[in-house]
Amino acid sequence: MAKFDEAPIIKDPPINGILRPPDIREDASVGVKCWPSKPKDTRAIDLPTERLPDWQARGVAKLGELLERNKALRVFLDICVRCGACADKCQFYLGTGDPRNMPVARAELLRAVYRRYYTPLGRRMPQAANAADFDEEMLALWYTYFYQCSECRRCSVFCPYGIDTAEITIAAREIMAEIGVSTKYVTEVVAKVYDTGNNLGIPPAAWKDNCEFLEEDVLEQTGVPIKFPVDMQGAEVLLVPPSADNFANTETMIGYAKLFHVLGISWTTSTYCNEGGNFGLFLNFANMKKVNNRILTAARMLGVKTIIWGECGHAWRAGIFTPSLSGPMDEFDPPYPYHISQFTVDMLRRGALNGKIDKNANDQYLVTYHDPCNAARAGQLVEEPREIIRACCNRFVEMPADTIREKTFCCGAGNGLLTDEIMPIRMAGGKPRAMAVKHTGANFLATVCAICKAQLPESMHYWGVPVEVGGVAQLLGNALKL
Amino acid sequence: MSTPAALWTLFATLLIGLSYFAGVTFVLGLLWRLVGYLRTPMPYPAALTPAPTTDAGAAARVAGDVLFFPSLFKADKALWAGAWVFHVALWVILIRHLRYFTYPVPGISVAMSSVALWAGYVFGVAILFLFWRRLALPRALYVSGVPDYFALALLGLIAATGILTKYWLHVNLVDVKAFTLGLLTLRPVAPPAHPLFLVHFLLVIGLMLYFPFSKLLHAGGIFFSPTRNQPFDVQKCKKR
Ligand code: HEM
Numbered sequence: 001m002a003k004f005d006e007a008p009i010i011k012d013p014p015i016n017g018i019l020r021p022p023d024i025r026e027d028a029s030v031g032v033k034c035w036p037s038k039p040k041d042t043r044a045i046d047l048p049t050e051r052l053p054d055w056q057a058r059g060v061a062k063l064g065e066l067l068e069r070n071k072a073l074r075v076f077l078d079i080c081v082r083c084g085a086c087a088d089k090c091q092f093y094l095g096t097g098d099p100r101n102m103p104v105a106r107a108e109l110l111r112a113v114y115r116r117y118y119t120p121l122g123r124r125m126p127q128a129a130n131a132a133d134f135d136e137e138m139l140a141l142w143y144t145y146f147y148q149c150s151e152c153r154r155c156s157v158f159c160p161y162g163i164d165t166a167e168i169t170i171a172a173r174e175i176m177a178e179i180g181v182s183t184k185y186v187t188e189v190v191a192k193v194y195d196t197g198n199n200l201g202i203p204p205a206a207w208k209d210n211c212e213f214l215e216e217d218v219l220e221q222t223g224v225p226i227k228f229p230v231d232m233q234g235a236e237v238l239l240v241p242p243s244a245d246n247f248a249n250t251e252t253m254i255g256y257a258k259l260f261h262v263l264g265i266s267w268t269t270s271t272y273c274n275e276g277g278n279f280g281l282f283l284n285f286a287n288m289k290k291v292n293n294r295i296l297t298a299a300r301m302l303g304v305k306t307i308i309w310g311e312c313g314h315a316w317r318a319g320i321f322t323p324s325l326s327g328p329m330d331e332f333d334p335p336y337p338y339h340i341s342q343f344t345v346d347m348l349r350r351g352a353l354n355g356k357i358d359k360n361a362n363d364q365y366l367v368t369y370h371d372p373c374n375a376a377r378a379g380q381l382v383e384e385p386r387e388i389i390r391a392c393c394n395r396f397v398e399m400p401a402d403t404i405r406e407k408t409f410c411c412g413a414g415n416g417l418l419t420d421e422i423m424p425i426r427m428a429g430g431k432p433r434a435m436a437v438k439h440t441g442a443n444f445l446a447t448v449c450a451i452c453k454a455q456l457p458e459s460m461h462y463w464g465v466p467v468e469v470g471g472v473a474q475l476l477g478n479a480l481k482l
Numbered sequence: 483m484s485t486p487a488a489l490w491t492l493f494a495t496l497l498i499g500l501s502y503f504a505g506v507t508f509v510l511g512l513l514w515r516l517v518g519y520l521r522t523p524m525p526y527p528a529a530l531t532p533a534p535t536t537d538a539g540a541a542a543r544v545a546g547d548v549l550f551f552p553s554l555f556k557a558d559k560a561l562w563a564g565a566w567v568f569h570v571a572l573w574v575i576l577i578r579h580l581r582y583f584t585y586p587v588p589g590i591s592v593a594m595s596s597v598a599l600w601a602g603y604v605f606g607v608a609i610l611f612l613f614w615r616r617l618a619l620p621r622a623l624y625v626s627g628v629p630d631y632f633a634l635a636l637l638g639l640i641a642a643t644g645i646l647t648k649y650w651l652h653v654n655l656v657d658v659k660a661f662t663l664g665l666l667t668l669r670p671v672a673p674p675a676h677p678l679f680l681v682h683f684l685l686v687i688g689l690m691l692y693f694p695f696s697k698l699l700h701a702g703g704i705f706f707s708p709t710r711n712q713p714f715d716v717q718k719c720k721k722r
């Protein structure tokens with residue numbers, strides 16, 4: 001039995017794997033909130049340790065600054081016609097029925113404040129213009145509902161103007177961070193990156209130990225000495241995996257190592273930056289940039305030719321920002337930024353893996369593929385993982401068309417929501433994906449995101465879907481002939 | 483001068499003043515908003531996958547959005563149909579209205595006369611449908627506010643008064659044209675003394691004043707939406 005309040009979660013079953021939009025349930029998930037940040041973490045990442053006394057004025061001023069800096073925000077705040085096309089497209093609305101989880105209503109929380117302070121009509125006639133003060137009550141709603149959005153962009157696919165509520169959420173979180181309102185989970189993770197180089201807080205020595213442990217493990221299983229190099233100067237490739245791949249999703253890590261081994265390419269991880277995931281993306285611009293810069297710094301320290309991003313959705317979303325965030329990458333070999341799935345597909349197409357794949361190795365699996373939102377809506381990464389799966393598995397099945405590719409559902413915990421105190425939201429948001437997986441009858445759910453790989457086993461279990469969750473590189477690793 | 487005549491002159495003068503004020507506000511307001519969008523940078527790539535990889539592709543995507551509302555089609559077929567008919571009728575009406583403002587009248591405006599007959603009615607019905615939808619669907623009702631009803635009501639009233647002046651209480655078109663051309667050539671003359679036409683005209687002035695400061699700006703903003711108008715070209719790669 002679940003150990004959390006299940007009241008916010010709608011349990012109605014789907015029809016053919018697709019959920020019908022639920023009736024509105026006012027305030028259904030208003031009580032589900034992330035824990036607030038701790039001073040030790042916020043101090044470490046240059047944010048106020050508590051809410052500032054002049055938070056209202058500071059928040060409004062910050063909004064003004066963002067309006068000058070971000071075209072998307074400016075346009076999206078103005079042009080929504082409230083047609084409601086996006087309303088039933090968000091997994092958190094589908095799972096909770098809380099009307100503020102309709103993307104347009106979520107965005108209106110920021111829009112109302114924008115109108116109140118930055119539009120001529122809203123300043124003069126707040127009521128008539130749907131404008132509202134940035135007050136205590138509004139801030140509480142922001143904190144709740146902008147942390148019930150996984151910045152997944154699904155709403156954007158269905159909006160006639162491509163209005164991306166994720167962009168609105170990003171701005172609202174940035175304003176909150178500025179005035180001293182942030183969550184424990186996200187700030188803690190960013191602080192760990194500055195401290196240890198990765199989101200999990202694994203110190204360099206432990207990282208090395210674990211790589212050695214994986215080497216022994218693989219040697220035992222396969223009889224082949226496969227290396228997991230760390231801090232190797234002059235390696236061809238710097239791999240920036242999500243750090244979870246080295247601890248939780250080790251089969252994925254083993255998949256990368258086998259691939260490089262078979263290709264005969266020298267590679268390494270870095271203990272300065274053994275993390276692609278960038279929680280700054282869920283917090284504020286300054287930290288996003290600082291975290292992202294570490295990747296280029298690590299690559300320069302080791303003198304590698306190419307940087308390859310591992311299987312992590314938001315790492316890749318931030319990864320494609322790299323040239324605009326952290327400066328030109330001309331010193332590296334193109335293509336850049338480069339994703340492990342793209343790299344694998346390039347090798348496949350070039351024939352580098354011809355005769356080296358035993359498809360039958362994955363025959364115990366009926367595989368389906370979950371598109372991580374950041375890959376499939378922000379990172380142009382849709383066909384590559386499928387091409388890899390088809391190359392290394394005989395049995396592959398797709399989920400219903402409205403739940404995959406750019407219409408994919410978020411796992412339910414992306415972009416700052418993977419924290420246990422908001423389990424009701426995670427399970428509610430995870431429902432559409434779980435139902436679609438159930439519909440396929442697959443027993444292996446492959447994906448290219450570490451957050452998904454952490455959330456999906458829990459949500460699949462909660463919704464009674466017996467399926468193993470793992471990486472695309474893991475499937476490839478199973479099939480590679482060493 | 484008799485009192486009614488004096489009042490009429492006063493009214494005509496005010497209306498002319500208001501027309502110029504509305505015209506200037508409309509143009510400057512629009513420029514202010516759109517130039518604001520134009521000069522604001524986008525700090526990181528934001529193209530929505532699956533995105534075109536070239537500028538031409540991105541331009542084609544925006545053009546497609548403007549003409550056919552494909553995302554709305556994916557989202558909600560009934561709304562798409564209503565919205566599309568509404569906008570096409572709106573454009574037909576707008577183009578037809580050119581004949582009140584131009585001399586000689588452009589060919590397209592004349593050529594459309596057979597379609598135009600219907601455009602007004604279709605426009606009205608589409609507005610009723612969109613209004614009904616806002617009230618009838620719980621989710622749409624939840625997100626609708628004063629500005630949303632106001633925009634539809636304003637357009638609806640403009641359409642209604644327009645249709646009435648055309649088919650019922652005829653207004654002398656020569657007078658109308660004299661008035662509008664007078665305004666445009668900065669040699670204003672008195673408006674036709676036709677109450678319904680004047681209401682129609684005043685409502686349009688209201689629309690012009692409201693347009694740049696409201697959600698109606700989606701007509702311009704749609705061209706600046708980074709998720710749609712950016713190509714995905716971050717991977718400056720030769721090898722792949
Ligand atoms: C580039 C030109 C334009 C494009 C691409 C465009 C597109 C759209 C789309 C996709 C919608 C959402 C669907 C809907 O709710 O109907 C919409 C709504 C709307 N548009 Fe436009 N539009 C344009 C110009 C205009 C103009 C010039 C006006 C009026 C002066 C206008 C008035 C409206 C109104 C009132 C709505 C809301 C309808 C409702 O309440 O449901 N649009 N537009």
Ligand code: SF4
Binds near residue numbers: 080081085086104160
């Ligand atoms: S689909 Fe777009 S325009 Fe329509 S309500 Fe949602 S965000 Fe607004």
Ligand code: SF4
Binds near residue numbers: 090092150156165169
């Ligand atoms: S970005 Fe995703 S989570 Fe956020 S409102 Fe849109 S659909 Fe919902």
